[in-house]
Amino acid sequence: xxxxxxxxxxxxxxxxxxxxxxxxxxxxxxxxxxxxxxxxxxxxxxxxxxxxxxxxxxxxxxxxxxxxxxxxxxxxxxxxxxxxxxxxxxxxxxxxxxxxxxxxxxxxxxxxxxxxxxxxxxxxxxxxxxxxxxxxxxxxxxxxxxxxxxxxxxxxxxxxxxxxxxxxxxxxxxxxxxxxxxxxxxxxxxxxxxxxxxxxxxxxxxxxxxxxxxxxxxxxxxxxxxxxxxxxxxxxxxxxxxxxxxxxxxxxxxxxxxxxxxxxxxxxxxxxxxxxxxxxxxxxxxxxxxxxxxxxxxxxxxxxxxxxxxxxxxxxxxxxxxxxxxxxxxxxxxxxxxxxxxxxxxxxxxxxxxxxxxxxxxxxxxxxxxxxxxxxxxxxxxxxxxxxxxxxxxxxxxxxxx
Numbered sequence: 001x002x003x004x005x006x007x008x009x010x011x012x013x014x015x016x017x018x019x020x021x022x023x024x025x026x027x028x029x030x031x032x033x034x035x036x037x038x039x040x041x042x043x044x045x046x047x048x049x050x051x052x053x054x055x056x057x058x059x060x061x062x063x064x065x066x067x068x069x070x071x072x073x074x075x076x077x078x079x080x081x082x083x084x085x086x087x088x089x090x091x092x093x094x095x096x097x098x099x100x101x102x103x104x105x106x107x108x109x110x111x112x113x114x115x116x117x118x119x120x121x122x123x124x125x126x127x128x129x130x131x132x133x134x135x136x137x138x139x140x141x142x143x144x145x146x147x148x149x150x151x152x153x154x155x156x157x158x159x160x161x162x163x164x165x166x167x168x169x170x171x172x173x174x175x176x177x178x179x180x181x182x183x184x185x186x187x188x189x190x191x192x193x194x195x196x197x198x199x200x201x202x203x204x205x206x207x208x209x210x211x212x213x214x215x216x217x218x219x220x221x222x223x224x225x226x227x228x229x230x231x232x233x234x235x236x237x238x239x240x241x242x243x244x245x246x247x248x249x250x251x252x253x254x255x256x257x258x259x260x261x262x263x264x265x266x267x268x269x270x271x272x273x274x275x276x277x278x279x280x281x282x283x284x285x286x287x288x289x290x291x292x293x294x295x296x297x298x299x300x301x302x303x304x305x306x307x308x309x310x311x312x313x314x315x316x317x318x319x320x321x322x323x324x325x326x327x328x329x330x331x332x333x334x335x336x337x338x339x340x341x342x343x344x345x346x347x348x349x350x351x352x353x354x355x356x357x358x359x360x361x362x363x364x365x366x367x368x369x370x371x372x373x374x375x376x377x378x379x380x381x382x383x384x385x386x387x388x389x390x391x392x393x394x395x396x397x398x399x400x401x402x
Contacts (some may be wrong), residue, residue, distance in 0.1 A: 011145060014039060015047040022057055022076050024100075029063055029071030055080040056100075068249060078103070082142050084183070085389030086128060086151040087190065090165045090217035093124055094385060095131045101141070102201055102390040104383055106135045116167035125180055126174075132181070144175055144184035146193075146389040150220055152236045153189040160187070161234065164253040165218065186392045190214070191222035191238060192229050194343060194390035199224070200391045203379035204339060211337040212378075213240070213328070215344035218261040245328045263323045266346060270297055272316050284312040299345035306352055317353055321337070325360040332365060332373070343378035351377075 014037075015025035021033050030048055034041045059076050062070040078100035087094040089112075093292060096107040110127045112120060122145075132139070147280030158174020175184040182204040188196075195212045199205045210224040219241035223230040231237050241261030242254050249258030262268065274294045275284040285305045290296040328340065358375040365373065380387045 001014060002210075004176070014043055015050065018044060018047045019051060019056065019076070022051075023072050026075040027060055027073035029065070029073055031071055033074075046227075048184045049356055063216070076100075080141070082137070083390055083393050084128070084137065084142060084145045085386045086124070086145060086147040087385040087389055088120075088124060088147065088166075090150070091192075091383075093127050095128060096383075096386045096389075097131075097135060097137050097142075098386065102197075102387045102394070104386060106137075107130075107386070119219075120166050120168070121171060121173065121176065125177060128177065128181065139181075139183060141363065142183055143182060144186060144393055146186045146188070146191040146392040147173060147386065148188050148193040148389045148392065149175065150190050150218065151175075152239070153192075154185060154235050154236065155188045155192075155231075156185070158185065158187045162236075163266050164255075172283070180266055188392045189220075189222070189231075189238070190233065190385065190388060191220040192231065193222075193392050194259045194380070194384060195222035195224045196395050197380055197384065197387040197391040198341060198378065200395055201380060202388050204341065204376065207339045208336045209336070210341060211328075211331055211335060211339070212341045212343070213340070215264060215346055216266055218265050219324075219327075223337075225335070240327055240331060243330060245323045245326050260323050264320045266299055266344075269299075269302060269316055269320075269346065273302070273312065276312055282312050286313070302346060303348070303350045303353075306350060317356070321353070321357050321360050325357060325364060328357070328361050329364040332361070332369070336369065339374050339376060341376055341378055343380070343384055348382065 001385055017037055018033055021036060022028060030044045031041060048057060048098060052059070052113065056077055057074055059072050060075045061073050063073050064336050065071065082097050082105070083100065083101055084308060085096050091112055093110040093112060094107070096104045097111065105144065108131050110123070112123060117311045128145070147166045149160060149163065150165065151168065152161040154158070154161050158172060160168045160173055162169055173185045174185045182185040191212055191214055195210055198212065204210065208227045212222040214220050221238040221240035223238050234380050242256060242259045242263060244256060245260045245263065246258035250256050250262040252259040252262055273284065273286055277284065277287060285308055286297060286301055289301045302313055305315055354375050362370050362373055378384050
């Protein structure tokens with residue numbers, strides 16, 4: 001690389017580090033930024049001038065002085081621009097306009113009604129166009145569209161390489177959205193995005209090695225090693241839902257049998273509850289919540305019933321813990337993460353599940369690492385998926401990485 005290229009790289013890195021410091025530590029003075037990052041005051045002054053000109057940073061009062069002029073304090077301004085986040089799952093499309101701190105300003109949810117292949121892609125694009133029109137999103141101030149989806153994703157090319165549940169294979173979604181919407185578009189695997197969001201927004205950014213698991217329509221995982229997302233060959237790392245836990249078991253859409261995500265997911269939980277009530281006459285608190293309308297059963301009801309010691313729901317949970325613990329033990333023995341983060345509707349508020357899973361995992365681990373196992377639920381809140389989408393843009397555009 002030429003000397004000019006090296007200089008530009010250093011300038012971009014410094015600018016990004018300075019912006020990230022203001023975002024995290026503001027209000028903060030120019031001199032304190034220089035001391036914190038051990039770079040020259042001149043470098044800070046130049047970068048801050050550019051950030052103020054772009055209205056991403058603004059001056060906000062003065063600080064205390066140890067003698068001489070009081071320092072001018074700087075703050076990050078997250079509301080000058082917006083981003084559009086899109087979360088695709090097997091059952092719904094969630095879209096939101098957010099500010100540069102991931103705060104949701106407008107949100108929409110579209111049920112997919114089991115659409116697959118070309119139909120689901122058309123639905124994503126039409127839903128996005130409708131959202132922008134109905135919510136009057138100002139595209140002149142929008143930094144771009146960030147889309148996250150389950151499956152194997154080639155984020156560099158913006159392509160969904162493989163998603164058996166949605167019937168998506170080698171779909172150039174980035175180009176399709178950019179040609180339709182006219183905004184820079186980013187595409188990432190959903191759970192990789194969740195790990196990035198924990199690092200960017202969350203409470204666990206001091207950990208360098210994380211295994212993130214999410215349980216919804218299936219099971220997904222994201223892996224952080226040495227503070228970097230590990231994607232593996234062709235972006236296929238983290239397909240932990242296709243770990244075999246029952247040889248010769250339920251046939252999976254991936255072509256294998258006995259994959260863990262066929263036993264640990266919300267559709268299978270829902271099916272087991274309905275079957276137990278109808279075919280076995282099982283008593284459960286769920287019946288008190290829904291009357292006779294089984295479509296009203298939700299993950300929140302399942303979690304509430306567990307907290308109320310409902311026998312049926314606890315039996316289902318016990319089976320899930322057994323299957324999931326096998327998978328997690330294998331992952332821990334392979335990756336040795338500092339922290340395992342759990343997310344998903346059946347995890348939120350379900351400390352009983354988390355505690356039981358941790359104890360079951362400990363029983364199966366090598367003794368030398370058993371006591372260091374650390375399970376936590378996501379710190380991102382109920383809109384963790386949208387924060388995941390936001391982090392894909394923000395990590396790339398406002399937090400320069402080598």
